Amino acid sequence: MTAAATSPLAALAAENLDRLRAAHPAAFDDRRRLVLGAAAAAAVVGLAAFALWYLDFSILAIWNGVGRLGGFLVLMIPPSPDRYLWTYLQAMAETVGIAYLGTLVAAIIAFPFGFLAARNVIPNVFVHVGVRRFLDTLRGVDTLIWALIWVSVVGLGPFAGVLAIICSDIGAFGKLFSEAIETADRRPVEGVISAGGSRLAGHRFGILPQIVPVMVSQVLYYFESNTRSATIIGIVGAGGIGIPLAEAIRTLELQQVAFLVLMILVVVTVIDLVSSRIRFAVIGKPAH
Known part of the structure; x- marks a missing residue:
């Protein structure tokens, strides 16, 4: 006999097994x-x-589109900026600037909202639930939709x-910071x-010394992600590399x-490599 089988706890459990089965039948019903x-x-x-x-x-x-895709790939070779290299470099720099400024300002604004939305900081349920719903509203609208809205409000360009x-990142940062x-x-x-x-x-x-490394890591990740997002929102007129990219696709300048x-x-x-080094420096671990 093993030590576990002869222990007082095991003996007590065995004696009360029938009572436990009667009191909690669902917990012992494997078929259910x-x-x-x-x-x-089946539902999934x-x-x-x-x-x-x-x-x-x-x-x-x-399957029918694979051949067409292959044809497009052939027409893309070799990649060439043609005579627009300087224009493309300026547009790419503008895209990075949009992502950097948008991420930084959103993180600064979201910082106090993170504390207001945290249950262990603000015990008043009406305050932190109200702040959470506000952040959910901002986060629920995609960046592309915000870009369309702001292009209509302030006009075309990187400011939009x-x-x-x-607007999009305040909701995301507020939720992540509060968690x-x-x-x-x-x-x-x-x-x-x-x-x-x-x-x-x-x-x-x-609290702050514990969460700063986490916040920095999240902000750096979103900076990288927003660089890609800034490419997409440029297609609707919000500045950056998206404008020449959309124009090149529209005119089939595939190279x-x-x-x-x-x-x-x-x-x-x-950006990912630099962000990784900064993140590891903040959390005190060597980057590999």
Whole structure:
């Protein structure tokens, strides 16, 4: 006989097994769990099949389009900026500027909203729930929609792109910051308060040092992501590389399209490498 089988806890559990089965039959009903699991799996598969049918998903259409896609790829070789190299470089710099400024301003504005939306900082349910719904509203509208709205309000150009990224990212940063704050260890805060510090000082010296590396990591990731988003919103007139890219696609200048795509990939890769080094420096780990 094993030690576990002869332990007082095991003996007590064995003696009360019938009573536990009678009190909690659902917890001991393996067949019920199997039926529920099978029903959930069938529902997922059925919903996916319905979506494929409703959205006219067609393997045949993909197969027939492969040849056409191959033809486009051939026409893209070799990538060439033609005579627009300087124009494309300026547009790419504008795209990076839109992403950088939009991300930075959004993070600064979202910082206090993160504290207001955190349950462990603001116990008043009406305040933090109201702030969360406000952030959800901002985040629920895609960056491209914000770009269309701001282009209509302030006109064409990079300023509309910056405003679009700000509006979208305030909601995202506010949610991420509040979640980081809620998962922070409360013991440092209690230590500061027990030493005579105010509640504000407790959050400043107890929570902030824990969440700053997380926030920096999130902001750096969104900067990289927003560089790609700034490319898309440029297509609707919000400045950046999206305008010449859309024009090259529209006129079937495929070599220029290939050059622009490669330029975007290179810039995003460089930003990712630099962001990784900054992130590891902030969290105190060496970058590999």
